[in-house]
Structure formats: structure tokens, C-alpha cells
Amino acid sequence: MWLVNANVVDVLTGEKLLDRAVQVGEDGRIVEVASAPPVLAKDADVVDVAGRWLLPGLISCHTHLSVVFPFSDTDEQEDPAITAYRSATRAHQALQAGITTIRCVHEQNQADLSLRRAAARGWISAPRIRGAGRAVSTVGGHGEGAAAVYATGEEEFYRAAAAEITDGADHVKIFITGGLAKKGENYDTLEMADGEIRGVVRAAHEHDKYVVAHSGDAVAIRQALAQGVTSFEHAYRLDEETARMLVGPNIFVTPTLCVTRSESWMRANHFEEHSIQQALAAADDHLLSIQRAIRAGVTLVNGTDYPPGDLVDGVPAAVHEMLLMADAGLTPLQALQSISSQAARLLRIDDHVGQIRPGFVGDLIAVDGDPLADLDALRNISLVVQGGRAVRGAA
Template sequence: MWLVNANVVDVLTGEKLRDRAVQIGPDGRIVEVASAPPVGAADAQVVDVAGRWLLPGLISCHTHLSVVFPFSDTDEREDPAVTAYRSATRAHQALQAGITTIRCVHEQNRADLSLRRAAARGWISAPRIRGAGRAISTVGGHGEGAATAYATGEEEFYRAAAAEIAAGADHVKIFINGGLAKAGEHYDSQEMADEEIRGVVRAARDSDKYVVAHSGESIAIRQALAQGVTSFEHAYRLDEETARRMVGPDIFLTPTLCVTRSESWMRANHFEEHSIQQALAAADDHLLSIQRAIRAGVTLVNGTDYPPGDLVDGVPAAVHEMLLMAEAGLTPLQALQSVSTQAARLLRIDDHVGQVRPGYVGDLIAVDGDPLDDLDALRHISLVVQAGSIIRGAA
């Protein structure tokens, strides 16, 4: 297949490649980015992009496909088939929205791992999935009531993490702080001891995996950094010293600004009032924290906490998050990298996903305008291609 009359954004360098043709081979990988199809390519499928801008498919790094709203409606004994149906619907919506890869960071009944197997067999239409299975929570902690795994002490946490990895998890999710969802809960409460975090990190490293930490504030983030955690979520209150400690090639922060800046979406999805008010009350600190992270040079990746294909203020949540990150101080190129090259590095797939270049998987989206000039171009994604197959739209 050839995509012709395209302007291509090199998200690694920011270079604009105008009037190009992109060839995707039968294996779904990009073969060539050329000035035009060669003579003799007339028999190939040709899609005229008509001057639109081609980008890599979006990568969302903090996803819950199985989540129930309001959170209090979660049934920890839910039939796994029901969980799978709900999750598959949201996965399909995400792919239609241009999100071609997702990282799940806790799914009830390990729905992410089931969907990944189903997608590999062609039974469902879904993004590429990197899954955690179930997150691991302390008893009475942030994850209680959300169908997580529970543990106490270093060895229990080690065994719980090893169980998720044995089930097929690509990474392990823990909660080192409280959150914003439950009445009376607060994100500055520390929930894991050093040795418990150490047990999870040890299990992850034994299988060449990494640990993802729900993290609300600086003390717990420094604690987790010292134990070897490399992927942090939220950072509602982050001080400058902790931000400086987070700077490094293998440490990532997923801001999830959506969580504290999407009141209309929360109300439309029947969030309980205490959850809404706690989220809104954290919004100013959250924004200032992410601005500190940007100034320090922390590597940021895109993640929504919400299903990434859900519409928030009229755009997919993953795009909404990108726009919020730009408002916080990312340049358009950095915002695009947060959902492509940097996200792919975090997921350890950057050798074949996250760029429009030969050898990479043909996951592509097309937008009308130049996103390096105006990120609002991402509000209208007109074409979605996954591994060389057109998912939605045509020029």
C-alpha cells in the first residue's frame, strides 16, 4: 500500500517532509518514505492523502479499559466475560480515535491480557496492548475496592508481582500514595513501606520488567526512586528537588492532567460529587507540579487515566491530554513526542513503533493541518492506519 501526496512529520527531529509517499509492506511495516511511488507501483493499493499531515499512531500510556463509573459501582466479583466485553468496546473506540498502542495499568479480571490475546488472533479490533494485569495494593489502600491484588510485606508483594508477570504482564503497577476517588482519601498518604516496594522491583527485575507507581506527591516518589521504580503516574504535588531527581533517560512521568481538569466529562460519566470536588481541588497544585517537571527536564509521556478514546470537550481524551500538556509548557514537538517516541521508549518498543520511517510498524494518523505549527490539528484525525490496515477514513 502507498499513501501518496502526504506531508510527513519526523517526530524524532521535528523535520517536516513535504510531498512524500509512504509505502507499507504486506507485513504491516513501513518499507519506504519516498518522493513518489516508483514506476511499476500502479498495481499497489494507493491512498491519496491529499496534502494532509502523517504522524505515528498515538500511544496512550495510562489506560483503564475495564473501569466502571462511578467507581463505587465496581463489582469485584464481576463475570470476566462482562469485563471483557466492556473493555473490548473501549479498546475499539480508542483505535477508531487514532490511538494505536495503549498501556493498561490495572484491569479487572486481567482484561488487558485477555484482549491482547484476542487481538493477536484477529478476534477483536484493538490497539496494540501492553498490559499490567491487576495492580497490587496494600489492604485498605488506594486500590481497595477496584478488584486489585492485595499484599502485605516484602515477600507477599514479590509473589503478587511475580503472579501478574506469570499471567503475561509487561509491567507491574503499584499504589504508593492515596488518590482522589474515594471520600476522605488524599494523595499525600504514603501506602507502601520501602521493603514492599523493593519486593515488587525485585520481582520485576527478575523478569526484565519494570514498575509503574501511582504516585501523588514528592516524599513517596523519592522513596520509590530509591527502590528502583522508573515509571510514575500523576504527581499531583511535585517539588523542584524531586523533579530534579526524576531527570534521567530511564525515568518517566505520566502527568494525567485530564484527571484534575475534566469536570464536564466527570459529570457526564456520573462521578460522585466528592470525587469531582477532590479532583478539582487538586488542579492548581497538579498543574504547577507538571510545570516544575517540564522546567527540570523530566521525560513526560501521554496518559489519560480515562479510556483514551472517550470524548473530553469534544476530542479524544488522549488528544485532550496532549493539549493540556502543551498548555503546561511542552512545545508542540515535545507534546507529539510524549505520545510517540517517548511513549514508545517507556514501553520498550521504540525500535519498531512510534515513528514514520522504514522498518517501523505502519501505525499512522492523518490530520489536516501542520501539528508542529498548531496542535489543534489533532482535534480532527481524518485517517487511522494500524499495521498497514486502514481502520477509519480515507483521503
């Protein structure tokens, strides 16, 4: 496949490569980014980008495909086939929206691992999936009622984490604080002991994996950092000292600002009123926390906590989140990196995903305007290519 008459954004440097032609080989990898118009065979597969701007396919780092709204409707005994059907629909919607890679951080019945196998066989159309299988929660903790795995004590957490990894998980998800979903729940409530966190980290490290922590408060984040956790979700309340502690080459924060800034979407999806009000009440602290993280230089990646292809105020949730992160203080280039190259680094696939350059997979999206000048260009993604295959908009 050749994509011609394209303006290419280098998301590492911010360089704008004008009037380029991008070749993707039969193996789905980019062969070259040519500066001169190529001489093409008559039967060549050619997509005329017509002066639009090419970016790497989007990467969402906090995805739930199997989630049910309102959360209280979750049936922990649900038939795995029903879970898979619901999850496959969300996965297809995400891909159509330009999200070519996702990191799932808890799916009922390990639906993410099942979908990944189905996609590998060509049975479904889905983003590239990095999966956690089921999250591991304390009994009565934030994961209670979500069809998570429940454990108590260091050895139980170790065994539960190891079991998910054995089943194919790329990372392990835990809940170190409460959250915003349940009535009366507090996101500053600590839910795991040091030994329990340590048990999960031990299991992950034995298999060259890492731990993802639902984390609402700075105290719990410092606790988990001390035990070796490197990936933190939400950070609703983050002080400056803790933000500085999160600065490091292999530490990542997924802000999920849209969790506290999507009232219209929550109402449209029948969230319970207490969940909506608790999210709105946390919004100011949440924004201030992420602004502190930005000033400190924390590496931020894009994630939604919602199905990332769902429309929030008319745009895919992943794009909505990117715009919120820019409003919080990221530059346009940093915002694009959060959903491409930095996200790929967190997922440990940055050697072949998240950039437009030879050797990388041909995951591409096209927008009409220069996104480095105006991120609103991503509100209208008109072309989606995954692995050199046109998913949408090539005609």
C-alpha cells in the first residue's frame, strides 16, 4: 500500500514532513517515507491522502471493553460469550474511531485475552490488544462487584497475579484505593497492605511484566512506588512532592481526566446519580493534580476508563481525553505523544508501534488540519489504517 500526497507528523520531534508518500509492505510494516513522488505500478494499492495530515494510529492506555453501565448492573456470573460479544463491539468501535492499539486494565471473563486470540485468527476486527485479563482486588475493595479476582494477603495476591499472567496477561491491575463509582466511596481510602502490593509486583517481575494501579490519592501512590509499582491510573489527588517522585524513565501516569469531566456522557449511559456527583465533586482536585504532574515533568499517557471509541460530546473518548490533557497544560506535541509514542513506551512496544517511520507497523490516521497547530483537527479523523489495511475512509 502507498499513501501519497500526505503531510506526516513526526511525533518524536514535532517535525512536519510535507508532501510525503508512505509505503506499507505486505507484512503490515512501513517500508519508507519518501520525499519524492514514487513511480508506481498500474496495479499498485494507492490511497490519495489529498494533502491531509498523517499521524500514528491512536493508543488508549486505560480501556474497559466489557464494562456495564450503570456499574451496579454487572452480573459477575455472566456467560463469557455475552461478555465477549459486548467487548468485541466496543473493540470494533474503537478501531473505527482511529484507536489502533489499546491497553485493557480489567475485563470480565478475561474478554481482552479472548478477543486478542480471535483477532489473531482474523475472526474479528479489533485494535491491537495489550491485556490484563482480570484485575485483582481486596475483598470488599473498589473491584468488588466488577467480576475481578479477589484476594487477601501477600501470597494470595501473588498467586492471583501469577494466574492472570499464565493465562496471557501483559500486565497486572490492582486497586490500591477506593474510587468514585460506589455510593459513599472515597478515593483516598487505602485498600492494600504493603505485602499485598509486593506479592503482585513479585509475580509480575518474575515474568518480566509490570503492575498497573488504580490510585486515587498521593499516600497510596507513594506506598505503591515503594513496592515497585510503575503505572498509575487517575491520580485524583496528587501533591507536588509525590508528583516529583513520579518523574522517571519507566514511571507513567494515566490521568483519565474524562472520568471527572464527562457529565453528559455519564447521564446518557445511565450512570447512577451518586457516581455522577462524586465524579463532579472530584473534578477540581483532579485537574489541579494533573497540572502539578505536568509541571513536575511526569510522563503522562492517554486513557479514558470508558470504551475509548464511545462519543463524548461528539468526539471519541480518547480524543476527548487528549484535548482535556492539552487544556491541563500539555503542548500539542506532548498531547500527541501521550496517545502515540509515550503510550507505546508504556506498553513496551515502542520499537515497532507509535511512530511513522520505516520498520514500524503501518497504523495510521489522517486528519484535515495540522494537529501541531490545532489539536481540534483530531475531532475529525477521516482515514484509519491498521497494519497496512484500510479500516475506514480509503475510498
